[in-house]
Amino acid sequence: MKNKKLEANLSMAVSKIFSGLNMNALKYLLPLWMSPLTGATLRCTFAAVAFWVIGWFMPPEKSSTKDKWLLFLLGAFGLYGFMFLYLAGLSKTTPVSSSIFTSLQPIWVFLIMIFFYKEKATWKKILGISIGLIGALVCILTQQSDDLASDAFMGNMLCLVSSVVYAVYLILSQRILSSIGAMTMLRYTFSGAAVSAIIVTFITGFDAPVFSMPFHWTPFLILMFVLVFPTTISYMLLPVGLKYLKTTVVAIYGYLILIVATIASLALGQDRFSWTQTAAIIFICIGVYLVEVAESKDKSPDPLKK
Template sequence: MAATLATCIYGVNHTVAKALMPDYVGPFGLILIRVAGAAILFWCISLFTKNQKIDFKDFPRIFGSAVFGMVINMLMFFKGLSLSTPINSSVIVTISPIIVFVLSAFLIREKITWLKASGAVIGLAGALILVLFGKQLSYNSPNIPLGNAFIFINATSYGIYLIMVRPLTKKYSAITLMKYLFLVATLINLPICYAEFSAISWSALPFDSIWRIAFVVLGTTFLTYLLNIYALKEVSASTLGVFVYLQPVIAISYAIFAGVDQLNFLKIIAAVLVFLGVFMVSKNPARKRNLAGN
């Protein structure tokens, strides 16, 4: 449920964040708002939770997780989204589970079952149907090929992040991890993003832009990263990665709700394939047997 809720927020974010860029906020300026805002929230909440000391040997992994999960991942996503379309971005990120599967098998020797592999293929097929045959949203997209390339890098980086951060989730609380990860990410992103951040005309921002910025900070960043860290405590990185297949479904559903797209039979079939793929990958027979034995 945590992974599904996080994915739903991500799916809506493709359209919500796209409307901000570049007229009101540059993509890099939005990233600085996002990471700094989340860092402040996590550090404030940590004042009311149990304090955990980070082992010195874990700092390199924390640094790497921040780089792949909150720096490269975010820089490439928002820049790519500003150049491409919401539906394109929501579908391209579905390559992340494939990357997680491959890296998990080679780097941490995670067992990949035929059920999970089949679910990944079925989910990917549904996602590809959406982008190959679905109607594209009408947004300003000045350089779709370059934007798609950036989003591909984003998906790769996110896959690496899921693998790197999972051992830390077994050792530290979600709040402890997030406050340090976002602090590191803020320090790294600051020199990269400050120029676009300083160019924001705050007094001229309409309410429509303000609530979108709040959604990106509170929903797409603070809540989703917290939910995903919790989910990683319960499921493997490869299982969590496949939930990204829900994003195209959510993105198109939100587009239909907003009146910029239409539902048809093809999209219904694609959505069924996506949900079936996520269900197959999230199945854990071993855990089910253990529960039955208890």
């Protein structure tokens, strides 16, 4: 078990580092080299094909037809909805702001657990949720649109909604994951997301100047990075962490997204230092700590392990 926990910790660290760099890579690509809708289609379709190919070389996993259909529908609505909203938001705001809302996911998880699954609402959780939401409001209400964020308010709102959608996806997929294999979950959720994405693309059109001639190697290589590392490898590593680590530990690794995205954004000139963003990050980190880590000292079961 010790080796499994080490593997899980390494998996989470690598996954979250890729997720942080993913924001900077996508910010470079959106919307100049591809539209958010096309970006979601490329990510979902590439990952679906990759997971089916990888799955052929892995031991078969047992699963029922009902589970497969549930995963497919979960991907078609939850995973695709998250990816589209997230890319649409990121195209209008900065990577640091989008990572702030991504870090709110543990708070949304507990709010959903409190309202729909009768999770115990202790004073630490309530205080943590309140502080985290204050951080989100600080970011939404103080960031102004500029040359780095074409529509900061709308972009931040889309990123916020995407984090709520992903929290719902995380809860439902984790419950199904307890009875099936990780590769089965990845295959069918991304297949569902890919089908939704392709249908939407047929209606709205495929908009990706990255593939136009004359060929542009820099955006193409950045797109390949997004498709291979943050999309495929990162999502493959995530179930390993969720299976062997407590949700409290997973939440702490979520801070890596903020750290990596902030450092990379400032280094690449995709964001500027802002005291209000810094305050928002501090509020959200404290909020997630109170909700996830401080609460782990009580003996209540991990809400995502029920």
